[in-house]
Amino acid sequence: MIGRGRFFQRAELDPKWPICFLIIVIGMILSIFEGSLGLWSALYGSTPLLSLIFLYWVALHHEKYVLLITGFLIGLTSDLLFSDLIGGRATIYIAVTFAMDWRRQKLLQGDFRDIWIEFSVVAAIVVCFQLLVFSALNLALPSLTPVLFQIGLTMALFPIGYVIMATMSNTLQRLRTL
Amino acid sequence: MRASDKAKIRQRRIGHTLLVVASFSLMFLGKADFNALRSARMGLNDFIAPVVDLLSAPVRGVETMVQGIRTVASLRAENVRLQAENAMLKRWRRRAEILESENRQLRSVAGAVSPDRRVALTARAVTAPGGAFAHTVLVANGSDQGIAAGNPVVTADGLVGLVVDVGAAYSRVLMISDINAQIPVILASSSWPGVTTGNNGPFLALRYLPEEAMPRVGELVLTSGHGGVLPAGVPVGRIDLVQDDYVRIKPAVDLRNLSYVSILVGGTDGIDTNNLELGEYYTPLPRDDDSRLFEGVNALGERQ
Numbered sequence: 001m002i003g004r005g006r007f008f009q010r011a012e013l014d015p016k017w018p019i020c021f022l023i024i025v026i027g028m029i030l031s032i033f034e035g036s037l038g039l040w041s042a043l044y045g046s047t048p049l050l051s052l053i054f055l056y057w058v059a060l061h062h063e064k065y066v067l068l069i070t071g072f073l074i075g076l077t078s079d080l081l082f083s084d085l086i087g088g089r090a091t092i093y094i095a096v097t098f099a100m101d102w103r104r105q106k107l108l109q110g111d112f113r114d115i116w117i118e119f120s121v122v123a124a125i126v127v128c129f130q131l132l133v134f135s136a137l138n139l140a141l142p143s144l145t146p147v148l149f150q151i152g153l154t155m156a157l158f159p160i161g162y163v164i165m166a167t168m169s170n171t172l173q174r175l176r177t178l
Numbered sequence: 179m180r181a182s183d184k185a186k187i188r189q190r191r192i193g194h195t196l197l198v199v200a201s202f203s204l205m206f207l208g209k210a211d212f213n214a215l216r217s218a219r220m221g222l223n224d225f226i227a228p229v230v231d232l233l234s235a236p237v238r239g240v241e242t243m244v245q246g247i248r249t250v251a252s253l254r255a256e257n258v259r260l261q262a263e264n265a266m267l268k269r270w271r272r273r274a275e276i277l278e279s280e281n282r283q284l285r286s287v288a289g290a291v292s293p294d295r296r297v298a299l300t301a302r303a304v305t306a307p308g309g310a311f312a313h314t315v316l317v318a319n320g321s322d323q324g325i326a327a328g329n330p331v332v333t334a335d336g337l338v339g340l341v342v343d344v345g346a347a348y349s350r351v352l353m354i355s356d357i358n359a360q361i362p363v364i365l366a367s368s369s370w371p372g373v374t375t376g377n378n379g380p381f382l383a384l385r386y387l388p389e390e391a392m393p394r395v396g397e398l399v400l401t402s403g404h405g406g407v408l409p410a411g412v413p414v415g416r417i418d419l420v421q422d423d424y425v426r427i428k429p430a431v432d433l434r435n436l437s438y439v440s441i442l443v444g445g446t447d448g449i450d451t452n453n454l455e456l457g458e459y460y461t462p463l464p465r466d467d468d469s470r471l472f473e474g475v476n477a478l479g480e481r482q
Contacts, residue, residue: 038305072201080219080222083311087205131311142379
């Protein structure tokens with residue numbers, strides 16, 4: 001038998017790491033897809049924050065798989081590819097994961113309406129933070145119509161994303177118990 | 179709560195704070211526009227862009243399908259419109275040939291030298307203008323194909339923007355609608371100079387027009403060539419609205435539907451494209467009496 005060190009034992013005993021990694025990868029793919037949606041002329045410049053919906057849902061229901069750098073890496077991917085402001089979205093996504101640590105218990109005791117309202121507030125804060133930093137660094141205010149459209153679209157898409165992710169999660173749970 | 183749990187929470191909070199500090203630092207470093215950071219970003223873009231391309235395929239497919247359905251639905255009306263346009267273009271072509279011949283004769287008389295020819299490279303747009311905070315696109319051609327920062331990007335309709343970052347296989351194009359884009363232009367019919375500025379929206383604003391200028395709705399706006407980065411005479415857009423001092427321009431190119439663009443390579447000799455400070459390139463030079471000087475400003479913003 002091949003002798004295996006502490007590193008491998010740790011990996012076997014703690015199976016959450018692959019899932020944490022998977023969540024980061026899915027988040028990154030979603031943020032890339034989110035940027036690709038801009039190719040659709042109807043969504044020009046105001047694509048919905050799909051990665052935020054995903055991050056919010058994971059932080060709410062599977063918090064043990066959300067690492068400190070999850071939000072940072074998802075946000076940074078989006079910043080590097082589609083934004084002028086490197087670190088802008090990464091910063092606010094870290095703040096979102098931090099805020100979810102604090103609000104999770106209360107939200108889980110409420111119904112879906114509470115979760116949706118709180119998400120809407122989070123989406124508005126995320127976009128407003130980026131707007132604020134962008135305006136401060138560029139000393140100019142960009143057109144507000146795409147900003148408002150982005151917030152509205154993200155809020156409207158949240159229930160759909162929530163249902164899709166909850167369904168997928170339940171299906172995976174069932175497959176694991178089989 | 180146990181002491182170990184408390185310690186874990188404290189560690190997590192410290193971690194969060196450190197990450198927030200790191201992200202904030204990235205923001206300021208990014209804005210400081212360090213060459214190393216820019217190169218690292220373009221290196222990463224070269225690496226990730228094929229994935230973006232792959233993930234964009236379904237979106238592109240849906241968009242093509244929707245456009246196809248729209249085209250089929252309006253085929254007859256489109257045919258009538260194209261026939262009328264074709265007839266008009268034939269008339270314009272005849273007129274252009276006459277003017278070209280006249281222009282050649284006048285150049286020979288005046289001893290004027292034609293501007294340097296630029297080579298057009300066709301490139302595919304990999305991404306769309308990114309969100310409400312940046313109007314940039316990644317295009318699938320880079321330094322391997324001879325593209326350099328500062329190269330103008332156009333379509334058959336007019337100016338799209340200019341290359342700001344170059345990777346080996348991909349380049350980032352700053353569009354004219356971006357808040358950081360300032361393009362020196364002239365009004366086509368009156369030749370008054372001005373500067374268009376983007377606001378990350380669908381329209382541009384025309385600024386620094388002399389007081390004597392009388393911009394009219396529908397008037398064509400062309401690049402002036404001041405600064406030496408962009409060639410002169412490329413359509414930027416048409417005046418869409420004139421309200422007191424505010425002049426709004428509708429871009430000539432439909433920036434929402436970019437699939438292929440032409441990058442004009444060459445013609446930036448003598449310009450330090452590694453330090454392409456857009457503000458310095460495109461902002462007209464103020465004179466002591468608060469008026470703005472356009473004529474004789476070189477690429478570095480110095481009077482000649």
